[in-house]
């Protein structure tokens with residue numbers, strides 16, 4: 001699924017939080033979104049998911065304007081995993097993940113074996129089958145985050161938007177979620193704070209003060225200049241020939 005955004009602007013009380021953002025995803029790519037705290041990543045993701053309408057600009061899903069689509073059709077196309085989406089409802093994990101199937105249900109199209117299979121697969125893929133009978137609100141932060149990701153997978157979107165999906169996860173689950181996400185045959189836009197994890201994305205967009213200041217392949221974007229300019233840190237680039245990979249080690253600017 002191709003998503004394009006043109007001239008996106010958003011402001012609150014005259015303060016510009018997003019300023020003229022244009023981007024287009026490549027179908028099937030993993031696009032990382034990085035930027036300091038408060039640079040506008042969450043606000044942009046919510047607009048790309050159709051939860052907020054921008055004050056200026058436009059979003060298209062494929063050839064269709066998002067603002068001419070029914071909410072149900074948007075939900076069949078785009079899933080968003082938010083950062084702070086903790087549960088308060090007294091429902092089980094299985095029920096929570098089943099909510100991902102809501103856009104496909106109607107009075108004429110009830111719950112089917114296929115829906116059940118999709119939910120089971122999503123529970124399996126994020127490794128929470130053993131939690132399926134637990135009450136959602138009793139889960140730890142990391143377990144709850146995996147439920148949110150399973151719910152989004154059950155939605156079977158063509159475009160998956162993830163807002164710092166690993167921030168509550170232990171290192172093993174961080175790696176397994178990132179591996180799962182990168183193997184999905186769909187377009188993924190993922191906000192990340194860990195810049196070494198962002199290096200594994202196909203492309204990276206850099207947010208700074210509500211503007212998208214760069215977008216491109218990780219090696220072109222994550223330069224010492226960019227890290228200094230946007231994040232205010234020095235970075236040493238370390239090559240790992242065994243895994244043919246580059247890592248960054250960060251130092252404060254003194």
Ligand SMILES: Nc1ncnc2c1ncn2[C@@H]1O[C@H](COP(=O)(O)OP(=O)(O)OP(=O)(O)O)[C@@H](O)[C@H]1O
Pocket residue numbers: 012017035036037038039040041042043044
């Ligand atoms: N409804 C709102 N009213 C006022 N300010 C807001 C509102 N929503 C967001 N902001 C501000 O907009 C800026 C961008 O916020 P946003 O959450 O999009 O940033 P972010 O890049 O996701 O940050 P973080 O990395 O800390 O999650 C912040 O300064 C935030 O305080």
